[in-house]
Amino acid sequence: MTEWHEKRHGLEQRIADWTSRTGFTISVRDDLGHLNLRGDLGSPGFLAAAEETIGQPLPQAPNTISDGDSTIFWLGPDEWLILTPAEKAANLADQLESSLSNQHAATNNVSGGQIALTLTGERVREVLAKGCALDFHPQVFTEGRCAQSGLARANVTIGSIGGDNKFLVIVRRSFADYLLAWLDGVA
Amino acid sequence: MQVNRLDKGGRIDRSKPLKFRFNGKSYEGYAGDTLASALLANNVSLINRSFKLHRPRGIIGSGAEEPNAILQIGKGAHTLPNRRATQVALQEGLVARSTKGWPGVRFDIGAINDVFSRLFSAGFYYKTFMFPQSLWNLYEDLIRGSAGFAKAPKKPDPDRYEHINAHCDILVAGAGPAGLMAALAAARSGARVILADEGTEAGGALLRSDEIIDGRPATNWVETIATEIRGYEDVTVLKNSTVFGYFAQNFLTITERTEGPIRQREWRVRARQVVLAQGAIERPLIFCNNDRPGVMLASAVSEYIRRYAVLPGKRAVVFTNNDAAYQAALDLHSAGATIAAIVDSRRTGAGDLGEQAKAAGIPVMPGHIVTNVSGRKRVTGVKIATWDGATEGMVDESIDIACDLVTMSGGYSPAVHLHSQSGAKNAWDDSLSCFVPGEAVQACESAGAGNGRWSLRDCLEDGARAGKVALAKAGFDMPDIAVPAASSQAVKPLEPLWRVPAAQDPDRCPKQFLDFQNDTSVADVRLAVREGYRNIEHVKRYTALGFGTDQGKLGNINGMAVLAEALGMSIPEVGTTTFRPPYTPVSFGVCAGESVGELYDPVRKTAVHEWHESSGAEFENVGQWHRPWYFPLPGEDLDAAVARECLATRKSLGILDASTLGKIDVQGPDAVTFLERIYTHNVGKMQNGRCAYGIMLGEDGMVMDDGVMARLGDNRFYLTTTTGGAAAVLGWLESWLQTEWPELEVYLTSITDQYSTIAVAGPNSRRLLHKLSCSVDLGNENFPFMSVHDAELAGIPVQLFRVSFSGELAFEVNVDSNHALPLWQTLMDAGEEFDITPYGTETMHVLRAEKGFVIVGQDTDGSVTPIDLNMNWMLSKEKDYLGKRSLSRPDCLRTDRKQLVGLLSEDNTTVIPEGAQLIEDLSAPEPVPMLGHVSSSYMSACLGHPIALGLVAGGWNRKDEVVYAWAAGCEPIRARIVSPVFYDPRNERQND
Numbered sequence A: 001m002t003e004w005h006e007k008r009h010g011l012e013q014r015i016a017d018w019t020s021r022t023g024f025t026i027s028v029r030d031d032l033g034h035l036n037l038r039g040d041l042g043s044p045g046f047l048a049a050a051e052e053t054i055g056q057p058l059p060q061a062p063n064t065i066s067d068g069d070s071t072i073f074w075l076g077p078d079e080w081l082i083l084t085p086a087e088k089a090a091n092l093a094d095q096l097e098s099s100l101s102n103q104h105a106a107t108n109n110v111s112g113g114q115i116a117l118t119l120t121g122e123r124v125r126e127v128l129a130k131g132c133a134l135d136f137h138p139q140v141f142t143e144g145r146c147a148q149s150g151l152a153r154a155n156v157t158i159g160s161i162g163g164d165n166k167f168l169v170i171v172r173r174s175f176a177d178y179l180l181a182w183l184d185g186v187a
Numbered sequence B: 001m002q003v004n005r006l007d008k009g010g011r012i013d014r015s016k017p018l019k020f021r022f023n024g025k026s027y028e029g030y031a032g033d034t035l036a037s038a039l040l041a042n043n044v045s046l047i048n049r050s051f052k053l054h055r056p057r058g059i060i061g062s063g064a065e066e067p068n069a070i071l072q073i074g075k076g077a078h079t080l081p082n083r084r085a086t087q088v089a090l091q092e093g094l095v096a097r098s099t100k101g102w103p104g105v106r107f108d109i110g111a112i113n114d115v116f117s118r119l120f121s122a123g124f125y126y127k128t129f130m131f132p133q134s135l136w137n138l139y140e141d142l143i144r145g146s147a148g149f150a151k152a153p154k155k156p157d158p159d160r161y162e163h164i165n166a167h168c169d170i171l172v173a174g175a176g177p178a179g180l181m182a183a184l185a186a187a188r189s190g191a192r193v194i195l196a197d198e199g200t201e202a203g204g205a206l207l208r209s210d211e212i213i214d215g216r217p218a219t220n221w222v223e224t225i226a227t228e229i230r231g232y233e234d235v236t237v238l239k240n241s242t243v244f245g246y247f248a249q250n251f252l253t254i255t256e257r258t259e260g261p262i263r264q265r266e267w268r269v270r271a272r273q274v275v276l277a278q279g280a281i282e283r284p285l286i287f288c289n290n291d292r293p294g295v296m297l298a299s300a301v302s303e304y305i306r307r308y309a310v311l312p313g314k315r316a317v318v319f320t321n322n323d324a325a326y327q328a329a330l331d332l333h334s335a336g337a338t339i340a341a342i343v344d345s346r347r348t349g350a351g352d353l354g355e356q357a358k359a360a361g362i363p364v365m366p367g368h369i370v371t372n373v374s375g376r377k378r379v380t381g382v383k384i385a386t387w388d389g390a391t392e393g394m395v396d397e398s399i400d401i402a403c404d405l406v407t408m409s410g411g412y413s414p415a416v417h418l419h420s421q422s423g424a425k426n427a428w429d430d431s432l433s434c435f436v437p438g439e440a441v442q443a444c445e446s447a448g449a450g451n452g453r454w455s456l457r458d459c460l461e462d463g464a465r466a467g468k469v470a471l472a473k474a475g476f477d478m479p480d481i482a483v484p485a486a487s488s489q490a491v492k493p494l495e496p497l498w499r500v501p502a503a504q505d506p507d508r509c510p511k512q513f514l515d516f517q518n519d520t521s522v523a524d525v526r527l528a529v530r531e532g533y534r535n536i537e538h539v540k541r542y543t544a545l546g547f548g549t550d551q552g553k554l555g556n557i558n559g560m561a562v563l564a565e566a567l568g569m570s571i572p573e574v575g576t577t578t579f580r581p582p583y584t585p586v587s588f589g590v591c592a593g594e595s596v597g598e599l600y601d602p603v604r605k606t607a608v609h610e611w612h613e614s615s616g617a618e619f620e621n622v623g624q625w626h627r628p629w630y631f632p633l634p635g636e637d638l639d640a641a642v643a644r645e646c647l648a649t650r651k652s653l654g655i656l657d658a659s660t661l662g663k664i665d666v667q668g669p670d671a672v673t674f675l676e677r678i679y680t681h682n683v684g685k686m687q688n689g690r691c692a693y694g695i696m697l698g699e700d701g702m703v704m705d706d707g708v709m710a711r712l713g714d715n716r717f718y719l720t721t722t723t724g725g726a727a728a729v730l731g732w733l734e735s736w737l738q739t740e741w742p743e744l745e746v747y748l749t750s751i752t753d754q755y756s757t758i759a760v761a762g763p764n765s766r767r768l769l770h771k772l773s774c775s776v777d778l779g780n781e782n783f784p785f786m787s788v789h790d791a792e793l794a795g796i797p798v799q800l801f802r803v804s805f806s807g808e809l810a811f812e813v814n815v816d817s818n819h820a821l822p823l824w825q826t827l828m829d830a831g832e833e834f835d836i837t838p839y840g841t842e843t844m845h846v847l848r849a850e851k852g853f854v855i856v857g858q859d860t861d862g863s864v865t866p867i868d869l870n871m872n873w874m875l876s877k878e879k880d881y882l883g884k885r886s887l888s889r890p891d892c893l894r895t896d897r898k899q900l901v902g903l904l905s906e907d908n909t910t911v912i913p914e915g916a917q918l919i920e921d922l923s924a925p926e927p928v929p930m931l932g933h934v935s936s937s938y939m940s941a942c943l944g945h946p947i948a949l950g951l952v953a954g955g956w957n958r959k960d961e962v963v964y965a966w967a968a969g970c971e972p973i974r975a976r977i978v979s980p981v982f983y984d985p986r987n988e989r990q991n992d
Helices: A012-017 A046-054 A086-099 A124-131 A173-186 B035-041 B109-115 B124-128 B133-146 B177-188 B204-208 B218-230 B298-306 B324-334 B352-359 B417-421 B456-473 B522-530 B536-543 B556-567 B588-592 B609-614 B638-651 B671-678 B726-740 B765-771 B817-834 B841-850
Strands: A025-028 A032-039 A065-067 A071-076 A079-085 A105-109 A114-120 A146-151 A154-160 A166-172 B013-022 B025-031 B070-073 B080-084 B094-098 B160-173 B193-196 B235-238 B241-247 B251-257 B262-276 B280-282 B295-297 B315-320 B338-344 B364-366 B368-374 B381-386 B399-402 B405-409 B412-414 B426-429 B434-437 B444-446 B513-515 B618-622 B625-630 B654-657 B662-667 B691-697 B703-713 B716-721 B747-750 B755-761 B787-793 B796-802 B810-816 B898-905 B917-919 B930-940 B945-953 B962-966 B973-978
Touching: A032 A046, A032 A086, A032 A114, A032 B747, A046 A086, A071 A146, A071 A154, A079 A086, A079 A166, A086 A105, A105 B662, A105 B747, A114 A124, A114 A173, A124 A146, A124 A166, A124 A173, A124 B160, A154 A173, A166 A173, B013 B035, B025 B035, B160 B177, B160 B456, B160 B588, B177 B193, B177 B204, B177 B218, B177 B262, B177 B456, B193 B241, B193 B251, B193 B262, B204 B218, B204 B298, B218 B235, B241 B417, B262 B456, B262 B588, B280 B298, B295 B298, B298 B315, B298 B324, B298 B405, B315 B324, B315 B368, B315 B381, B324 B338, B324 B352, B324 B405, B338 B368, B338 B381, B338 B399, B352 B364, B368 B405, B412 B434, B444 B456, B513 B522, B513 B556, B522 B536, B522 B556, B536 B556, B609 B817, B618 B841, B625 B638, B625 B841, B638 B654, B638 B841, B638 B930, B654 B817, B654 B841, B662 B671, B662 B726, B671 B716, B671 B726, B703 B726, B716 B726, B726 B747, B755 B765, B755 B817, B765 B810, B765 B817, B796 B817, B810 B817, B841 B930, B841 B945, B898 B930, B898 B962, B945 B962
Parallel strands: B013 B094, B160 B193, B160 B262, B193 B235, B262 B444, B295 B405, B315 B338, B315 B405, B338 B364
Antiparallel strands: A025 A114, A032 A079, A032 A105, A065 A071, A071 A079, A114 A166, A146 A154, A154 A166, B013 B025, B070 B080, B070 B094, B241 B251, B251 B262, B280 B412, B368 B381, B381 B399, B426 B434, B618 B625, B654 B755, B662 B716, B662 B747, B691 B703, B703 B716, B755 B810, B787 B796, B796 B810, B898 B945, B898 B973, B917 B930, B917 B962, B930 B945, B962 B973
16 A cells, blocks of 8 residues: 555646755655644643643644644644644544544544645745735744745745744645745745 | 036936937936936926827926826836836936827927817816717727826736835835934834835935035935944835835835846835825926926926036026025026026015025015916026015016026925825914824824925934834834934025916916826816815816826815815815825836736646646636646547547546535534534435535525535534635635634534545446445445445545436545545556546536536526525425525515526527527517526537526426527527426436
8 A cells, every 4th residue: 555655746847846046945845744633722631632642732822833743833722733744644633533532623634635845045034025924024933933824825824943944834735836836936 | 418417516427328218319318317317417308298288398396296207118018108207217228208299299289289278178078078978989089099198018018026025113204314313213223124215315305405414414414324224134225115005004015116137026014103204295386387398396406406417497587485495596506507586475585595595696586476487398488577465366477587497486295195095184284384294093103394394403303203202102212312413594484375376367367287297277276166166076086186196296285275265265174185095106017016927826736637737638717726628639629529528428437537626524513503504405314424415505595505515424524615616615604603603513624625536427437446446335235326435446545425416327536635646547547448538627517417407606696596496305494594584585486586497409409609698589679678598508419419508587487488599699599498407317327
């Protein structure tokens, strides 16, 4: 069955064409699996069960990231995005389903539906500001912050993680080709 | 020859001569010139023709207020229409043309309009083009042809534009003395600052002044301060950048005219605090023929002399009602021009500057007015009268003075445009005789001349004050900032002179222009009043005063005053019109930014897209998706390909990429309760593992969306929506959950992109899946129609749905999109023995139409109920659901509503055009009653004849009746009303 783990995101050509530019590079994070988790923090036991299963805290402050073996984005008061090594995603989804089976919760493995991009470089904040209305000032969009917003004409989740000028941008798979074309144009 | 260029001075670079062309002739200017200063340097005084009357016009101003010198810049695809020569930086090889005047600006046939100008009075269009009404289309063409300034380029713009979003603590609009002080305060306190100025360099009015700040020339001070401000890390200084719009929540837009690969950039700024320091605009004086080339604003004359070293005339008359114009007289004098006279309407004359003028030997005529101008394409002289201050009646213009330049000043008006755009009112200041910014309604402070502070000392102080206030509001500590020393002169106050009395009655005298750009004169406004107009907004629309790109920069206040006089009201009683964005014209290119070409709108692609592309699919847009439309073999057209795809699917096996369907995961203990309220059918009765067709209605009872839903567990459902409706449906469901039924425990998650959906349809579909070692029993007993199973297919985990949108035995395979392309390829390979045929949306449409399945949005249009679609069986009587009550409205129960029917063309060969209207009687008198229309229509290869679906009033009672389908450009087609199900009416194939 292993051959099916070879991922095809349809962006191979774009990435192959992508040359590292002054102050700005981009890579497709094939190594990450994506889980969407919904749950009620007010419900007894939800938080404990979820955190025990994942092995790290769920961020509760709006627009923050919890970083550990997995990278967890706060998406809403009852919604999180868990980025985890791709090979573990299906397993973690199953574990969450079972540990939260007596909770009002929902787990969806969305690894196939989203593309994560890493954007790095001195001018990455400037590139993001061209397409997104959020404030990317280094003292405002600090490391560990995330947000859902629009980048150009695509909906994205953006997180600052792993360094001052390093961002994860997560986009729906069907919009990824457009977004890369846009990034190529403005970068 | 730059005959008007002074030997020395100015902020131009004489080592960099630049060649340019205007109206086909070559000229030379210098780096640092604007197109306007370069034209004046070359003694080109006739620049354009006026909008309506085609009068000769020259340059009046030196900045954004210029109403006449609106030119076409550049050629071909790069051309820029509608540009003010005063704001176009001169460049090597620049090409400019007048925008009015045919065949040319010197001899213009349209000038006949001026001769008959009485015909072209206010409301000319409304009065002239009313009758006969049937000729309106012709009139419209003529009016459009003569309207506007310049021509839009016909070719795509080859230049690049971009947008950038920015945030700051303090946005300062304008880098004159007040703006610089505010920005300096903000920068020193560590705030994030954006300082934007429309000029090529900071300084504003200081660039044309000889004032002293802190003991050194003002321009020197400007350089020091601007350099300091630029040095702070969180400060962005934008030159050539116009703040053109002020919107809600301190959101402002700036266009930056850049150099380099990007032609223009639009800044979208969210500012915590704003300091408005755009300065003030000088007002013209309103005398007869005040529009002749050679009549200029005093501030502009100073600017051309001091900033550009251009002397716009040799012998000048200066006409003023305030002290400011005396500076221009002194500048003219020291540049070597003769001042024939300073004509001052005030009997008291001027303050300190008046003394300086006298000391320079300049003749001053207090208590006099300029009443008229002679010369047509260039001023040759003026007529002057003594004046006792009476605004009524006529004067005796007994004095003639020859001159080639009339320099005028009617006082200053603060540029309150942005303040006004922010939603705030302007307040009339009687002592200053101008509107000043009223109370702010957003987080903003006005400062400097834009706040009615005229002297340099006041401007510097007010700028520092505004900066500090903004900083305090933004929570910053007070910076250490001292206001530099500047002189303040003794000034005699302005005496209002809104309309200069003439030798004739104001309605019969030569034109006294209020709004040069729109050719609106005093007589036009007075005529509007005589015809019953009272409100300034109505008068504006009737006379065009303050219209268009000008936005009343020069004319508005004078116009209001003239209106007030005619109405016997005060100026504040009359009020101002609304200033609207943009402050100056903004090019369409920068509005679009990067969203052109490939990036115009996102193209969404499925995970199988590259296979479709390499297989030669033709694509169509479905929402933002690019979907395969059909897969032509070499030599095939649409019809041939679709016929082949349809037959292959019905006879053996077709395969469709249906990944674009919207997909929503629904989980929670209240999932059933929630879905019962959304869908019309009995959701609770669905067993686990079973599917159902579902429709949802709007609150008006009309069909909103449809799709297949599956029950995956007691508390878990999977919904599909139409491709185009996916986002709207999710939003609709969330809005009910979050705002109306927050007590329901339900989570919705969009999984549209997570799963790719591959439909395999046709009698061999089960054999295909079987061949790929499907892990579940595909037989009817275990896997009946409308059921779902988790399975593995060729080792890939999938979700299998036995559903059919073609009426054939069919399965839809949901697969993790990461595996979609390999699975598709596997299915294609394995299907070879069944002649597997990929099909696109067109074949999908034909197959479903043969079965009478509707497409929401094609066969429905928001005015169709499920009853109209003969779907009563879908409507549960045992529960409530959205839209249910509306279905019992009398209108929804009418038996003559438009109902879904099938249509067959009587000749059995003609495919009726979609959208064709259906009528009963060809000889019926107009307007012919419409029975309905054709919503879907195709050639059915499998039936061998065309089929169509349509909505027909009372259609079910008209079975077998013949109607006429009539579309534009076609002969009427006879069509018979039949059942909408054309193929396999007993559904034997899908249940096979």
